Amino acid sequence: AAGVIQSPRHLIKEKRETATLKCYPIPRHDTVYWYQQGPGQDPQFLISFYEKMQSDKGSIPDRFSAQQFSDYHSELNMSSLELGDSALYFCASSFRPFQGDEQYFGPGTRLTVT
Amino acid sequence: GESVGLHLPTLSVQEGDNSIINCAYSNSASDYFIWYKQESGKGPQFIIDIRSNMDKRQGQRVTVLLNKTVKHLSLQIAATQPGDSAVYFCAENFPLRGNTPLVFGKGTRLSVIA
Numbered sequence: 001a002a003g004v005i006q007s008p009r010h011l012i013k014e015k016r017e018t019a020t021l022k023c024y025p026i027p028r029h030d031t032v033y034w035y036q037q038g039p040g041q042d043p044q045f046l047i048s049f050y051e052k053m054q055s056d057k058g059s060i061p062d063r064f065s066a067q068q069f070s071d072y073h074s075e076l077n078m079s080s081l082e083l084g085d086s087a088l089y090f091c092a093s094s095f096r097p098f099q100g101d102e103q104y105f106g107p108g109t110r111l112t113v114t
Numbered sequence: 115g116e117s118v119g120l121h122l123p124t125l126s127v128q129e130g131d132n133s134i135i136n137c138a139y140s141n142s143a144s145d146y147f148i149w150y151k152q153e154s155g156k157g158p159q160f161i162i163d164i165r166s167n168m169d170k171r172q173g174q175r176v177t178v179l180l181n182k183t184v185k186h187l188s189l190q191i192a193a194t195q196p197g198d199s200a201v202y203f204c205a206e207n208f209p210l211r212g213n214t215p216l217v218f219g220k221g222t223r224l225s226v227i228a
Contacts, residue, residue, distance in 0.1 A: 004157070033216075040122060042203055042218035043158065043203070043216075043218045044218070045215035045217065056215050090158070092157075102160050103160075103216060104160070106157050107155070107156055108157050
């Protein structure tokens, strides 16, 4: 079965650079969530989209922005990167944004900021 | 892949024994709970969920217990196998306008001794 696809899988950037992470949800899923997981940490919710509209916002820095496109894929844009942005970034998708609709996680993008 | 959660609490279990992983959740208003398994280099994988109107739910080799009085969840894995070695997270849902970002608890690393 198709899973959530994230690209790139690994990304190395320098401080103050920008990065774009992409997420392709499972077919027919219209809801996308972004999570950040620092080393030794639990995943922290950043932002989510439902039907191409932002539906909720978590601890996403102002330097980050995201959007969901007409084909339901999503991109997380990160600017003025800091060392502390080094983390695993997961995208999850669900069929609807309702409680009980299982969120399927992608393999993650490992971002390293040097 | 690189390990997630290098400094997490660790539970070591002999192969074939039962494992019990505990989790305390934060919000008494949460009414939906999920256990995730995260293997090294991979995204969280759904194991089992439970709603707040239940105190026990069983799956294949796994059982989740919910104690709302003390805001405590546990995951029991029967006949633990080497493939069960991973980091386990509990997550809770806050009912927010129909959108359901997950709030993850601190993970526990399960190490199965063959």
